[in-house]
Amino acid sequence: MEIHIQKCQQCKSRNLRNILVRDEKQKVFVQCRDCDALVARYILTPGGYFHAGKGFESFLRSIERDGGLTSARNVDEQFHQAEDGTVEEFAELQQPLKEKYQGGLP
Ligand SMILES: [Zn+2]
Numbered sequence: 001m002e003i004h005i006q007k008c009q010q011c012k013s014r015n016l017r018n019i020l021v022r023d024e025k026q027k028v029f030v031q032c033r034d035c036d037a038l039v040a041r042y043i044l045t046p047g048g049y050f051h052a053g054k055g056f057e058s059f060l061r062s063i064e065r066d067g068g069l070t071s072a073r074n075v076d077e078q079f080h081q082a083e084d085g086t087v088e089e090f091a092e093l094q095q096p097l098k099e100k101y102q103g104g105l106p
Pocket of ligand 1: 008009010011012013032033034035036037
């Protein structure tokens with residue numbers, strides 16, 4: 001596993017904003033708050049967006065917008081996988097992050 005905490009390539013700032021865009025795809029533009037430079041753009045896979053604490057209704061809307069409603073059971077399963085999987089994966093990142101950034105997270 002590789003872990004990387006993003007920073008601005010122009011001014012090295014870690015003060016970044018995520019701009020979420022939904023048109024035919026779901027995208028995240030990362031912009032530097034200090035110099036306004038574009039840092040990165042992500043394109044999400046369908047169903048790939050998980051918003052912590054937002055619950056099943058929000059997840060359902062996101063699946064619908066991605067055009068991916070199969071069966072209710074399937075969606076329920078997907079939600080629990082996304083929720084448990086994402087929260088768990090994030091928790092598992094904490095130790096390797098501490099090891100990589102021993103003076104504290106940037
Ligand atoms: Zn910058």
